[in-house]
Amino acid sequence: MPETLLSQIRQLVTVDVDSMDPADAARHTSPENGLLFCDMTSNQAILGGQAERPENADLVKQAIEEVKATYKESGAKKEGEAFAMDVIDVLTVLVAKRVYPYLKGNVHAQTSPCAAYDIDQTVAHATKLVNLFEKHGIPKSRVCIKIPTSAESMVACHKLKQVGIQTLATCLFSVPQALAASQANCIYVAPYFNELRVHFQPTIWREYANPGKEHPMSQVVFDVKNVYKKIGSKTLVMPASLVTCKEIIGLVSLKPDHITISGGLLDKLAELPPESAEAFQTDLVPTVFSESELTADYLANDGALLKESLAKDAETTRKLDDALKLFDECEKKTKQLILSMV
Numbered sequence: 001m002p003e004t005l006l007s008q009i010r011q012l013v014t015v016d017v018d019s020m021d022p023a024d025a026a027r028h029t030s031p032e033n034g035l036l037f038c039d040m041t042s043n044q045a046i047l048g049g050q051a052e053r054p055e056n057a058d059l060v061k062q063a064i065e066e067v068k069a070t071y072k073e074s075g076a077k078k079e080g081e082a083f084a085m086d087v088i089d090v091l092t093v094l095v096a097k098r099v100y101p102y103l104k105g106n107v108h109a110q111t112s113p114c115a116a117y118d119i120d121q122t123v124a125h126a127t128k129l130v131n132l133f134e135k136h137g138i139p140k141s142r143v144c145i146k147i148p149t150s151a152e153s154m155v156a157c158h159k160l161k162q163v164g165i166q167t168l169a170t171c172l173f174s175v176p177q178a179l180a181a182s183q184a185n186c187i188y189v190a191p192y193f194n195e196l197r198v199h200f201q202p203t204i205w206r207e208y209a210n211p212g213k214e215h216p217m218s219q220v221v222f223d224v225k226n227v228y229k230k231i232g233s234k235t236l237v238m239p240a241s242l243v244t245c246k247e248i249i250g251l252v253s254l255k256p257d258h259i260t261i262s263g264g265l266l267d268k269l270a271e272l273p274p275e276s277a278e279a280f281q282t283d284l285v286p287t288v289f290s291e292s293e294l295t296a297d298y299l300a301n302d303g304a305l306l307k308e309s310l311a312k313d314a315e316t317t318r319k320l321d322d323a324l325k326l327f328d329e330c331e332k333k334t335k336q337l338i339l340s341m342v
């Protein structure tokens, strides 16, 4: 019998840590007993939070020195924002490396929001990140690159698969995005249960008495799972952007493959008793999609069909664009911090 809500949830779904803080990972694992998280997810907001912590100043300085040393070797002469971006990439690896011992799966790193609507830039940034992880001893097979689910990005994921780079389609709010991600052979999709802004502006977060049934994203997650089953997709569903334990219980009732949970919510789950089996059952009914919707090629012509679907879906487009804007603000803030430390 599980002793806590967290241990119960771990029996029902693969739990990942949505944090780059090794203390969060350490509190809920026991490497000597084989209790580990599967993956560690991250994004520009999570990395920025780590970069700002005074106790991580030495890590930022280490990243700065490493980039300067590589410039010396190669003769590169980047300054300002371009230099700061190189430092962010190294810092991402150094920070992720501290959580790696608590994982049996992948470390995740997100491509720059600036690249989100450009196929070549996304491919280049993802490749650069994987190479940096390998340089620091984390093999390609244990790295997953998180890429926001625009049409261009999904074409990039398809290209990255050809060179053995694992990807996750993040900031996902619709079934067509999930179909495109599956066609791109992403290993995961991350439907955002709440739009990213709720973490920056908590007053816009809306509470539902029964999130697993009433929250509009529950139906999307449920439909993605069912559609994937129908088409025999290998892409795994890893919901993200959770605010409460109640949301997590509701999501687990939809039987996702994974769920990524922040340090604060892991702590709360570990303090709560297990729930009844009924709490993890759903009475949602899958939406019916036509054969042509399921088999259409979303990636052809640089993702033309996904572009069309996003153009018709104002809500998904707004949430995706807003997440990219917030990630961009976080990335810019981290760049300023780095430049102030040079």
Ligand SMILES: O=C[C@H](O)COP(=O)(O)O
Binding pocket: 018, 041, 042, 043, 045, 046, 170, 190, 199, 240, 241, 242, 260, 262
């Ligand atoms: O910013 C926090 C949200 O949980 C987003 O999740 P993520 O790390 O999968 O992007």
